[in-house]
Amino acid sequence: MDEGKMDENEWGYHGEGNKSLVVAHAQRCVVLRFLKFHPNRSKASEEIFQHLQNIVDFSKNVMKEFFGENYVHSGEVVQLPLDFVKQLCLKIQAKRPESRCDKDLDTLSGYAMCLPNLTRLQTYHFVEHRPILCVEIKPKCGFIPFSSDVTHEMKHKVCRYCMHQHLKVATGKWKQISKYCPLDLYSGNKQRMHFALKSLLQEAQNNLKIFKNGELIYGGKEARDCVADWSELAHHLKPFFFPSNGLASGPHCTRAVIQELVHVLTQVLLSGTDKNRPSVWRAMPTTQGPQACEASPFSRQLRFQGKNTPEHSGLPKGCLLYKTLQVQMLDMLDIEGLYPLYSRVERYLQEFPEQRKTLQIDGPYNEAFYQKLLDHSTEDDGTLAYALTKVQQYRVAMTAKDCSIMITLSPCLQDERPGQRPIVPSSKSRLAFSVSVLDLDLKPYESIPHQYTLDGKIVSYYSKTVCAKDAATATPPRFKGNEDCTLLLHKV
């Protein structure tokens, strides 16, 4: 990219989260990712440069080690002409969702990250002009805490995502409770995974987006606009799954296309595409803690039918979901066990603020930082070193609990030989695919007190309202017998 010759007309709004805003180049497969700040709370240019460089370093030196080289795209920091950034900011403003406009794009520093456009990422390095579909999933935390420091019994039964849904609906963030439960997606059991993916398609919230040729076609909407239109989605997807077009339109076609999508995504999520050296770090047993969440409609339905816990087939070790779960499990103590250790570090820093740098609280995120994360011991010897290791592991785990997985699918060429690139078969077509992970920015040390408070709020809201109502009516809180749970009946 020639930073000297930037033209805002070549870039368009692509998406944003809470902390960054992304614009995509119209022709080339690159995006620019800018930081966002509350009005009048921007930082000095040098600080922004350092922050972005830290994101790149953390991704390169830490997350690539955990996830494997092929899944992670670290990008680079670029300096852009201020005039370009200001014009770009004006150009995209009207495209931004209202709920994200509490923060402004940083137009003062001129720094941004340049990354490959993962919604158009082809497995070959040169640009291809083949249609491409991209499914972005933000799977959230896939395990129930196994720590003995957990004081709320409910946290051993119901996962954080399912509990949090109730608080989110009560505060108006979303209109209705999703049937998606991360534990179903991470179960490795195809039936449960199908159910989880179908639930995401029904109620995408901010956990699912679908892009076609780099354009958002599904999800990514605000609460008031969240209506799942499967027939329109199926219309977009049909050429990928039924290329010879032998399928009539209508509800039958919609169902068939959605089913194909769910099947293909499950296969891709269970595949291991990372061919690199095996990771040196010792993984946690993924069987720690309960294997299912009591609030998941899938589990509830089984219990309704008098069956015990749903099947947990386990994830294959090479797949991205497995790796994500492993990193999430660096949170071994839960926020309840972690918070006193955070307080220990905090007391030390109050007394010796100049030590912040030595302790690598704000970086550098280098090899030494990574090595310290590999210590899995949970025996507190009362030292600062122990507390610091757990705090840093927690921050990394929280990052993995909030990252997104990008899956791209593009039709295979007729004459394409197997073995050239990973291919997933659907019943009527073959699709080349790639899998990547994004949003791997290390969670700030300062967010730990917020995590602690939020955790308390989530559990107490769920216990007080949902469980109380549940007990009073003896009806399951998220699933009534007659609700649509059709995938349960579908044999795989």
Ligand SMILES: O=P(O)(O)O[C@@H]1[C@@H](OP(=O)(O)O)[C@H](OP(=O)(O)O)[C@H](O)[C@H](OP(=O)(O)O)[C@H]1OP(=O)(O)O
């Ligand atoms: O705490 P959670 O689980 O609600 O996660 C936050 C996300 O909300 P979600 O529940 O996914 O809708 C939240 O997503 P939204 O802004 O709601 O789309 C952010 O990702 C936030 O991260 P950060 O503070 O911007 O670094 C996330 O905060 P962290 O907890 O990851 O710091």
Ligand SMILES: Nc1ncnc2c1ncn2[C@@H]1O[C@H](COP(=O)(O)OP(=O)(O)OP(=O)(O)O)[C@@H](O)[C@H]1O
């Ligand atoms: N490299 C990329 N290629 C294509 N799209 C991207 C890329 N990076 C980000 N995006 C899109 O932009 C959106 C916002 O990016 P990102 O998740 O990094 O924002 P964030 O503010 O850090 O998120 P959060 O709210 O989790 O803090 C993503 O959901 C994704 O759709």
